[in-house]
Amino acid sequence: MASSTAPPDSSAKNSPQEENSAIGVLFAAVSLSLFFVGLRVFRKIRCRQKLAAAQRLFEKQRDAEWQRLVGQYGEEIAARIAAHKVWQGMTVEQLITSWGSPADIDCEIVKTRKKETWKYVQTGKNRFANRIYLENGIVIGWKI
DSSP states (O other), X not given: OOOOOOOOOTTOOOOHHHHHHHHHHHHHHHHHHHHXXXXXXHHHHHHHHHHHXXXXXXXXXXXXXXXXXXXXXXXXXXXXXXXXXXXXXXXHHHHHHHHOSOSEEEEEEETTEEEEEEEEEEEETTEEEXXXXXXXXXXXXXXX
């Protein structure tokens, strides 16, 4: 006696409830994906807006500083200061505005003169990449 078992019918259709459930799951997955894509795009837009606002603020501050320097020293010296240059005859105030405060200062008083060495960019113990030499508050030389 041979028992006959029929293979499952692969052409059988799913019930309408199963199809609706599958469509619902697919719709939820697509909706969730679109939500996260939209969220990512929104974050990128917001980040770009913040960056643009920070850049506008920086430019406004830079322009205000430029106007202050031009008003105080004139356009030629203001351009030198803005370019972080050093020149003979530069005052202490101009040097601080251009290069900032030094990492170290050596001071020596000889008769009626005050000699200073302003040191910038420390590379080791008592080693500095840049030295500016001043006499009575005026730059007389440098080693860069």
